[in-house]
Amino acid sequence: MDRNELIEQNLRLVHACAHRFAGKGIEYDDLYSAGCVGLVKAVDRFDHSRGFRFSTYAVPVILGEIKQLFRSGGSVKVSRSLQELSMRAQKLCEQYRARHDGEITITELAEQLGVDVYQAAQALSASKAVLSLSGEDDEGYVDVPVPSPEEALTEHLSLREVINALSDDELMLIIQRYYRHKTQQQTADTLGTTQVQISRKEKKILLKMRAMLV
Structure with missing residues (x-):
C-alpha cells in the first residue's frame, strides 16, 4: 500500500x-x-x-x-x-x-x-475551509458531530500506545496493580521489593502516563 x-x-x-x-x-x-x-x-x-x-x-x-x-x-x-x-x-x-x-x-x-x-x-x-477529505471508497463515512462508537477505540488505542512506551519494569508494575488487581504489598512481594518502593514507582509511572495522554 x-x-x-x-x-x-x-x-x-x-x-x-x-x-x-x-x-x-x-x-x-x-x-x-x-x-x-x-x-x-x-x-x-x-x-x-x-x-x-x-x-x-x-x-x-x-x-x-x-x-x-x-x-x-x-x-x-x-x-x-x-x-x-x-x-x-x-x-x-x-x-x-x-x-x-x-x-x-x-x-x-x-x-x-x-x-x-x-x-x-x-x-x-x-x-479552515469546510472540506470533506473522504476517499471515494464503497463504504464511505458519516460526517456528523455526534458521539461515535469509534470514540472508545481511540481511547483504547491511546492508552495502548502509552503502555507500549513503558519500560519492562514499569510495565510489570502496571500489570500487577491494574490488570491482576494485586495490592501494593502483593506487587512488592512478586517483584522482590518493598511496598514503599512500589508506591513511589507507581506514582511516577501514573504521572508519566497522564502526561503522555494529555
Whole structure:
C-alpha cells in the first residue's frame, strides 16, 4: 500500500478523533483539518518494523495535532507561503464543487496544487475551509458531530500506545496493580521489593502516563 492509499484508508480515524472534541469551542471542520495533518505525520513517521498496528500509532499523533489547536486558542500561526497555498487550495475546492457537485479528495488536491499530501493537509488546516477529505471508497463515512462508537477505540488505542512506551519494569508494575488487581504489598512481594518502593514507582509511572495522554 502506498502513502496516499494509507492516508485515504485511515481518514475514519481522523473523524473518530475529531468527534471527541466536537462542541468544545472549535468548529468541527477545523478539528478535522488538524487531525488530517496528524494523520499525514503519522503515515510519514510510522515504523512497520516495531510490530504495532498503524492505528495504534496514528491515533495519539492525530489527537496531538487536535489538542495543539486548542492550546493555540483555535488558531495556527501561518507563514506567508502557506497562506498563499491555502488560498489556492480553497479556490480549487470551490471550483471542484462547482464542476462535480462533490468534494475533492486530499490526494487529488495535492496533485492539483503540485505539492505532497502533507502540504495539502496543512493548507486545508490553515484555510479552515469546510472540506470533506473522504476517499471515494464503497463504504464511505458519516460526517456528523455526534458521539461515535469509534470514540472508545481511540481511547483504547491511546492508552495502548502509552503502555507500549513503558519500560519492562514499569510495565510489570502496571500489570500487577491494574490488570491482576494485586495490592501494593502483593506487587512488592512478586517483584522482590518493598511496598514503599512500589508506591513511589507507581506514582511516577501514573504521572508519566497522564502526561503522555494529555
